[in-house]
Amino acid sequence: MSRNGGTPYHARARGQLRPEWYYRRSMAHPARKGTRLPDYRWADYDDDALLKLRFSSLGLRLKNSLVWADVERLWSELERRGIRFRPHVWLSTEWFCPDGIPGFAIPFYLAHPRLARLERKIMGKGEDGSHKWRMRILRHETGHAIDNAYALRRRADWRKVFGRGSAPYPDIYSPRPNSDRYVLHLGHWYAQSHPTEDFAETFAVWMQPKARWRRNYAEWPAIRKLEFVDGLMEEIAARTATHRNRSVAEPLAHVDLTLGEYYRTKAERYGAAEDRYDRWIRRIFTTRDRRPRATAASRFLREIEPQLRRLLERRARLHPYDIDHVIDTVRQRSRQLDLVLRGPRREAKRPVVRLHERIVVDVLRRNREHYAL
Numbered sequence: 001m002s003r004n005g006g007t008p009y010h011a012r013a014r015g016q017l018r019p020e021w022y023y024r025r026s027m028a029h030p031a032r033k034g035t036r037l038p039d040y041r042w043a044d045y046d047d048d049a050l051l052k053l054r055f056s057s058l059g060l061r062l063k064n065s066l067v068w069a070d071v072e073r074l075w076s077e078l079e080r081r082g083i084r085f086r087p088h089v090w091l092s093t094e095w096f097c098p099d100g101i102p103g104f105a106i107p108f109y110l111a112h113p114r115l116a117r118l119e120r121k122i123m124g125k126g127e128d129g130s131h132k133w134r135m136r137i138l139r140h141e142t143g144h145a146i147d148n149a150y151a152l153r154r155r156a157d158w159r160k161v162f163g164r165g166s167a168p169y170p171d172i173y174s175p176r177p178n179s180d181r182y183v184l185h186l187g188h189w190y191a192q193s194h195p196t197e198d199f200a201e202t203f204a205v206w207m208q209p210k211a212r213w214r215r216n217y218a219e220w221p222a223i224r225k226l227e228f229v230d231g232l233m234e235e236i237a238a239r240t241a242t243h244r245n246r247s248v249a250e251p252l253a254h255v256d257l258t259l260g261e262y263y264r265t266k267a268e269r270y271g272a273a274e275d276r277y278d279r280w281i282r283r284i285f286t287t288r289d290r291r292p293r294a295t296a297a298s299r300f301l302r303e304i305e306p307q308l309r310r311l312l313e314r315r316a317r318l319h320p321y322d323i324d325h326v327i328d329t330v331r332q333r334s335r336q337l338d339l340v341l342r343g344p345r346r347e348a349k350r351p352v353v354r355l356h357e358r359i360v361v362d363v364l365r366r367n368r369e370h371y372a373l
Helices: 009-014 047-051 068-080 113-123 131-150 156-162 195-207 223-236 259-270 278-284 297-315 320-336 349-366
Strands: 088-092 103-107 285-287 339-341
Touching: 047 113, 047 259, 068 131, 103 131, 113 259, 131 195, 156 195, 156 223, 195 223, 278 285, 278 320, 278 349, 297 320, 297 339, 297 349, 320 349
Parallel strands: 088 103
Antiparallel strands: 285 339
């Protein structure tokens, strides 16, 4: 998310944090082979003790963290693209790119597995920490940083393609899942939330290694945005950035909030459950008090996800992006409701597939969702 235009970087004072889905797959990840983490005194604290600590007391260092290898991978991707620009990065409480700064913040919980576990426990996300998903967000944030570095949104051709970058950020955005005027990259049709997010998402799709955007978007109006970014990057690739401000905003060492205060605010804004499909989900699964020893529905869904994905793509010819959205929705809600299988595992697959088909058809039929920014 950019904190540009109508959303200054001090927006947290108004309770404006990242959309909860933004972090969904980016949180927990095992220590990489060869990665040696510093010995932090709080690494063995229980949750209550950890929540009492202030961010400024954690002593985290980005270069000594698990996510640093991802940052180096990002820089290598820029080099392979022939792009001279390198965003500077720092740790803070969330992902954000401040207005006018050609760099971005990375959330603290990506730095250490103990913090990732806390995030996952409180927010109920991040169970399948994915390098692929982290790289998606890093590319997205790089789109914002390169926009700042070269003042791209001020260009008339940029505004013609993406709109006014100075437009205020909405508190709620309402994407149309059926739209083919935007790329599909991060969750919840994020490109539709604001012109600067549209650019950042388009840039991220363009930058993906072995990207097949020309083929994947050949018949979509969104191809014009990708072709514009392709030409724009060729134009500025070897140029020195116009803005080379290396300052940082809200570095973790300067944040005096306790982790408990941070999570209370975050949970209040993004902890609301998506209960639209509860009735359908409860018909397929049952509650744990009725079958205490049954397999958790969320675990079952995670185990059959590859097969479920193939079936949905083949039978319903659904876009992988829509399939991801529905699988995440059902799995997260079944965990929140603590649901389990009604009977034998072999009898559960067919109704689970039908449930996912029914939900994705409903999402596309309504063609209107609402998400907090």
